[in-house]
Amino acid sequence: MFSPQTDLDPRALQVSAGCSLAAYQAGAISDAPGWRELNLELVGQPFEHPDKKLRGFVAQNDRHVVVSFRGTIATEIVNWKRNIDLAPYPTEPNAESRVHAGFNEAFDALQSQIRTLLTPLQIGSRQVILTGHSLGAAMAVIAGFRLHDLLKSPEVFTFGQPMVGNEMFSRIYPASLYRFVNDKDPVPLVPEVRGYRHFGRLIHFDSRGRIMSTTGLALQLQTALQVVAQLKELRKRTGDGKSLADLARERTSQVVIEAVGDHSMSGYQTLIAKNFPLLNVP
Helix, strand or coil, rough: CCCCCCCEEEHHEEEEEEHHHCCCCCCCCHHHCHHHHHCCCEHHHHHEEEHHEEEEEEECCCCCEEEEECCCCCHHHHHHHHHCCCCCEECCCCCEEEHHHHHHHHHHHHHHHHHHHHHCCCCCCCEEEEEEEHHHHHHHHHHHHHHCCCCCEEEEEEEECCCCCHHHHHHHHHCCEEEECCCCCCCHHHHCCEEECCCCCEEEECCCCCCCCCCCHHHHHHHHHHHHHHHHHHHHHHHHHCCCCHHHHCCCCCCHHHHHHEEEEHHHHHHHHHHHCCCCCC
C-alpha cells in the first residue's frame, strides 16, 4: 500500500470530486452540498441538453478552471443504456483511433456550449480540470481529446469511469488522465467490447477505503472477476427496461446492492477527502 501523500494535489482532487458531485444537483449548482467550500464561481449558466438528459458546468477560481460533467442518472434508463449499447466510432475519418460512439455523441451534444463558455476565459497559468463521474467521466475523457486545441495541458480526473477508447486512442491522447475506482464498482468494466481499454493512472480504493498497492495484482484480479459477475447480473436484470435505481430499491440481490453502493459519487467524494486531506496544503 502506498502513501496517500503522493504527487497528486489534494486541492485539485477535492475540487474535482466536489464538482463531479455538484453536477448532479437538481437545482442551482451553487446550492449543492459543499459548494461554498470549493471557493468556485460558475462561468455563465450550466450547459445542458434536456432531451438527452445531459448537463454540466464550467467554474473557476484563482487556481483552477473546471469543466464538470454530470454522470448517469440512476432513474434515467436512457443514460444507463448509453453506457453499454453503442459501438466504436473513429475519432477522425478513416482513423484507427476509436472511441465509444455513445460517449462521443453525448459530448458532441454539449461541445458548442462548452466552447462558448471557455473561449473568453483568460486561463493563464491556472490548472485546467476536466472531471466527471460515470457517463460524466467518459465525457470528461472525450473532452480532453476534443478540446485540446482550446485548452493547454488539461488534467482529467474521473470517478467510476467506463472504458472510452481503443489502444490507438490511448496512444494519441493529449491530456493527463487520473482514474479513481472504488473497490468493486462495475462501471469501469463497461463496455465489454473487444478493443476497448483503460489508460492513464489508476488509483483504486479497496473495500476499507484505502488506496490499493499498485503491485497487488492478485487482489486486483480477484476484484475484477467479482466485478465481471456483477456486470453479467446487472446486464441480465436491466434487460427488462428497469433502471439501476429500480434494481436498488427492489434489493434484487447483494450483487446489485454492492454495485450501486461502490459506484456512488458521494462515496467517491468521501474517499478523496479521507485519503487526500487538505492538512498543511497551502
